[in-house]
Amino acid sequence: MSAALALLALLAGWEALVRLGGVDPLLLPAPTQVLEALWRDRSLLAPDLWTTTYEVVLGLLAAVAAGAALAVAMHLSPTLRRTLRPLVIGSQAVPVPVIAPLVILVLGFGLAPKVLLVALVCFFPIAINLYDGLRAADPDARRLLRSLQASRWQALRLVEAPAALPAAFTGLKVAAAVAVIGAVFAEWAGAERGLGRALLTANGQLETARAFAATLLLFLMAIVLYGACALLERRVVDWTPRTGPGRS
């Protein structure tokens, strides 16, 4: 509630600043002007919104698949762990704006390079959080499974994987929040459609209000995506989290 009030106050201040001539609307349009542009250019922005949503969701799914596979592989094999950990960390250090043009050059202007770049941005938080979660399973529960002569696969399926779910969702939520950035950089490097592309052309045409409208849509997309992941988490991780030796 107080967050909504703070936001409202911020928007009102911003609106007043622009309306009273404190800032050139070409540099910073007022919130109402942004909303106006959003409504006026809706038929222009709708396909862009659809395209970027598509890229982001596919990229996120690809990152989940690849990140989960890698985290499990590193968890099960010390050799893979030693070999791949530097690469996984390195993947996060790659500056997306630098490699985006290269990826576009190799993969073309289609969907594939966008999905790849979104996946690259999202991959690390998913893989590393899931990997840590798999290792964090209760040692007593592990010992118990060992005393029952459980196979490695059973230990993973019955104890480690469920125990890792809360951490995995933390990674997923971080990934959902940053996925949009990957899509924007990919579109800047070469795209025919998408909100990142709309942002670029609107800037070129000095349509600042439309550029802000596109940014607003990206902003909302990240929030909705994050919310969807948080909702999924509540549905899946429905046991009360017990931290440490659970005793009440």
Added chain:
Amino acid sequence: MQSEVEAPVAGPRDVEAAGVEVESVELSYGALTVLRGVTLRVAPGEIVAVVGPSGCGKSTLLELVCGLLAPDAGRIRAAPAALMPQRDALLPWLSALDNAGLALRVAGMSRGAARAAAHEHFAAFGLEGFERSRPAALSGGMRQRVSFLRTLLAGRPVLCLDEPFGALDALTRLQMQRWLADALAREPRTVLLVTHDVEEAVLLADRVVLLSPRPGRIVATLDVGLPRPRARDDRAVVELRERALEVLGAS
């Protein structure tokens, strides 16, 4: 499961079938010697309590018997043993029913069959109505009962209980001790019970083995030999308790 373990006192049985034999076992973690020259026998159907101060290697002894650790020296012969870990180690995402049936699932039983097998015991364990409850929604005593049922359903002739009631409040602990004595009278097993509670040992066990502080070695063995059920204020129980405490140097 019952056919495997029934009537353990009816005649001599091989150690391999239902007993435990620990012979001059030594174990160190690096420079830290945990057990030194421990020799211990548990006959089939016998309940032996191991009592000693914290860190004397009691839990390590159970891990050796369950085959989770190998001794540095000495020999261990034991029938298949099921471990009840110190903390209940229930899986927080599973219902009470699924937790109780975990060993059956690991043994390859289907979820439905494991649930049905576990459910047969729920009434006797005072867990009826809590089948679908997660561990967080159960009381401490109920969690220990689910944990014990899980250990029992592993279908092993030997039970290794590691401080089963250490986490409970005094009143619940008393109730659970009585309850465990009844449960073992109904379904006799060979039991190795680790505890730091001398009274608990005297109430439940046929024999009480006293361990020294680390490195743990056996300082005395007391034959309890009292009729069951035993009460904590029986004279014989009190005397044995005091004797054990004296040996441990606590009185």
